[in-house]
Amino acid sequence: MSMRVTLAVATLRRNPARTLLAILGIAVAAALLLDMVMLATGMRESFRTLLLTRGYQLRVAPKGTLPFDSEATIDGATGIVAALRANPDIKAVSPALGATLSLPGNRFPSVFTLGLEQDVQGDYVLDAGRDLPAPRDSVAAATPLPAVVNRAFLLRSGKQLGDTLTVASGLNAQLRTASRSRVVVLVGDARFFYVPAETPVMALPLQNVRALLGPEFRDRMSVAMAESRRGDSASVEAVRTWIATTQPRVTAISTETAIRQVEERLSYFRQLAFVLGAISLGIGFLLVATLVTLSVNERRGEIAVLRAIGTQKGGVLRQVFLEGFFMSSAGIAGGLVLGLITAKWLNGILRDFPGLPAAFDFFLWSPEAAWKSLALLLVSGTLAGLVPAWRAASIPIVRSLREDAVG
Structure with a gap:
């Protein structure tokens, strides 16, 4: 040989x-x-x-839509989240509300903003600074709201951690007035998983984003992520079926379903x-x-x-x-x-x-x-x-x- x-x-x-x-x-x-x-x-x-970066296998979106595929939101969010958290097969639930807030006097006019609950959020990982306060820690009206932003926001705005700026909603372009506004302080620099790297994004406490958007948003969310306690495919599907049966106003999408839909695209x-x-x-x-x-x-x-x-x-x-x-x-x-x-x-x-x-x-x-x-x-x-x-x-x-x- x-x-x-x-x-x-x-x-x-x-x-x-x-x-x-x-x-x-x-x-x-x-x-x-x-x-x-x-x-x-x-x-x-x-x-x-x-999708599984933070362990959430299910996305709960407005009926008939994909998460953030439209501007539709879910009303009665508090009751839905409470029902999900009461299910013993669900380990954690992370509600989120997405909105575009104005930035009066800034280099760019608006920023995509996520309202999140810090202790269950699964949308970003902190790279520098400190995180949002826990939902139970209220922020006084006269105190600047803590905000976590990504690197793209810091670069485009020219701001640094510790700087303050104003965010507003209901902006009237002719009168240059806003229905609601709040001063925020940039406390953290984070990498957001589901947002393009070049898109400036800001995260604020969920209850404060609802207050900025007005009374019609006081009990709304754009999406909620849920984590099955056992994590196997059968358990995830069982939880998804339970959500579809008990919560007719929402659509529950599992990771496998989302993957199939993206593969089609x-x-x-x-x-x-x-x-x-x-x-x-x-x-x-x-x-x-x-x-x-x-x-x-x-x-x-x-x-x-x-x-x-x-x-x-x-x-x-x-x-x-x-x-x-x-x-x-x-x-x-x-x-x-x-x-x-x-x-x-x-x-x-x-x-x-x-x-x-x-x-x-x-x-x-x-x-x-x-x-x-x-x-x-x-x-x-x-x-x-x-x-x-x-x-x-x-x-x-x-x-x-x-x-x-x-x-």
Whole structure:
């Protein structure tokens, strides 16, 4: 066997430029295949990870809508949240109210604002400063409201933690007056999971956002996230069914349902990944088949001599197969590195698309899927030498020796 390996390596080294170009071609095909597999699996897993960042498996939205898919809100929020929290199968409930508040005198006119309860919120993680007060800690009317903002808000507003500004609702553009306003102090810098990184966002205590929006919002919320106590799929589905039965004014959406809905919207990317992945497999197969065929045709006389001195057909087959295996292995090793580099680069480009959550990734490394796809390419490249290997093993010995001598 060691002699077969030596002969296969020597054959590949006989034409180094051609072998190198073939390996580079296989590396490009392997990188493309790896990137497409990462794209096909990455969006689903990244979205799942995003939804489960803080453990909430259920989203409760206004009837017939997706969370924040419209400006619709849920009335009677206090009673709904209380009913959910009373269910022993529900571990935690996080209500939220989203609204756009005006920023009089600021560099930009308005900011998307989330009203949250600090002790159960699942929308951000604090990077610097301090958090919002707990719901039981009231803030005096004369005291600035604590606000948590993201990095985009600080950059666009030119503010720093500790600075104050005014937020308002019901702004009259002609009279330049607001129905309600409040001074806020920026106490924390946070990363918001579900908001695009380039979008300025502010979080305030839920009860204060309701007060700013007016009496019609005193018992409203945009969405509530719920966490099943046991966490398995059956338990989550049982809780979802219970919510749908007992709370007819809302729609409960599980993580699995949300993933399916997003996949329908992003199905183009999966189809593209499948097509380009199939093309990369075909490219790898054709490259190896072409090079091995050329090599066999150039060595007909040499192979005939080996057969004449007693080498069996199986020996010739194994040697030619080894050539395809070595080329495929070298190309796939290079393609693994190239694929990871290009995936990181492409992910950075796609993540800049407007409207995407800051924590969303298009390309995500999945060891099982990646190794299976690269193994498939290795098998494909190795089997590409089947026809030329069989032809090499079946070369007529006498005629080939005569042709080689005449040539």
